[in-house]
Each structure stands twice: as C-alpha cells, then as structure tokens.
Amino acid sequence: AQTVTQSQPEMSVQEAETVTLSCTYDTSESDYYLFWYKQPPSRQMILVIRQEAYKQQNATENRFSVNFQKAAKSFSLKISDSQLGDAAMYFCAYQGSQGNLIFGKGTKLSVKP
C-alpha cells in the first residue's frame, strides 16, 4: 500500500522569506501523480501544484515550486517570497493507479509579519 509522510507538523516562516515543506512517499508503482494542497481555515482544499512522476522537470507555479526526487521518493514544496495569505495547512498527496488521493498528515504553516 502507498503511504505519504510529512515529518513536519508545524513550520514557521517570516514574511517575504522562503520555506520548504518536506514530503516522502512509498510506492511500488512507476506511474503516478503527486500533489500539494493548501487548506486554509475555511477548510476548502486548494490545489497548489501537481507533478507527474514521468516528468523529470520539477513543476513550478509562480512562487511555488517542487523538488521531485523520484529515486528517493521525495517531493518537497518550496514557497518563495512568503505572504501572509500562505498561512494554512499543507497536505502532500499521492495518486496512483486506483485513482484516489492518499494524503499525508499535513504541515501547518505560519507566516510571521
């Protein structure tokens, strides 16, 4: 069975600084997708970024980028120029052949002004 591990329950970053959230996963599949979702206090799940496993190039969405290391099964999220609105729970998720998403336990990100 696939598993997703987020080892940082909480992280804090100063506004305008850069922070990296860690995620590792375990799978025997070769073709899969990885995601980072943001869940603000409203509890609405918001897609931050998506990575296809077959793509070697790391995905980037504006201030958000990932470091995807397939051999190491690592998928970290870097947030540059952090903003107060980035404060939220961040979940790493895996999607394999079964189609459903498997989530990590989440990292609570605080942004200090």
Next chain:
Amino acid sequence: GAVVSQHPSRVICKSGTSVKIECRSLDFQATTMFWYRQFPKQSLMLMATSNEGSKATYEQGVEKDKFLINHASLTLSTLTVTSAHPEDSSFYICSARRWVGDYGYTFGSGTRLTVV
C-alpha cells in the same frame, strides 16, 4: 470552471437520526466521486469511492450500512449518515474527478456534522 457544490456546509442533528450530504458537480460530469472524513487537526481519510451507476467501494473499517453512498447521476453523489451518533461528528469532504482536461480533482467546501 470545475466547481463542486457541497451542501449543507453545517448540520446539527440529534443522535439516532439520519443526515444526507449532497455533492454536486456544477459544470462537468463526474463519473467518480470520493468521500473523505477529516477529524480536527488531522488529515483527510478516504471513506469511499463512488462511481455513477454502481455501488460504492468502501475503505477498510468504514461501515457501509452506516455511511450510505448513492451516485445516481453524473453530477450528484450523496452521503447519508444513518442512525448518527456523537462519534460520527466530523468534517466530511467530497471530491470529484474530472475526466476531461487535466483529469484533476475538485473538492467540495465540506460539511461539518455535529451529532448531539
């Protein structure tokens, strides 16, 4: 585009009664929908996968007779919590898979269920 409407957003019910939660895809057809449960400060746990026109597939440990899922149309899936008890109090979220475009997932805004 790709909006999923989940209703109600909050519901309080008495112990022993049933509650229905609706998840509707507004602008796309969702042949597959997922139901998650989220406890406070915890992650999303998959409860079941529903496919239009067929029986839902439940995750291990989820009581299918308590959590009834119906996916009767391409745009609507419902979760009914039957004979609710206080331990069923939780945040329930639905998600619909898009089978066009980027084949991604769209989440509903969630339902906070409180059983008193």
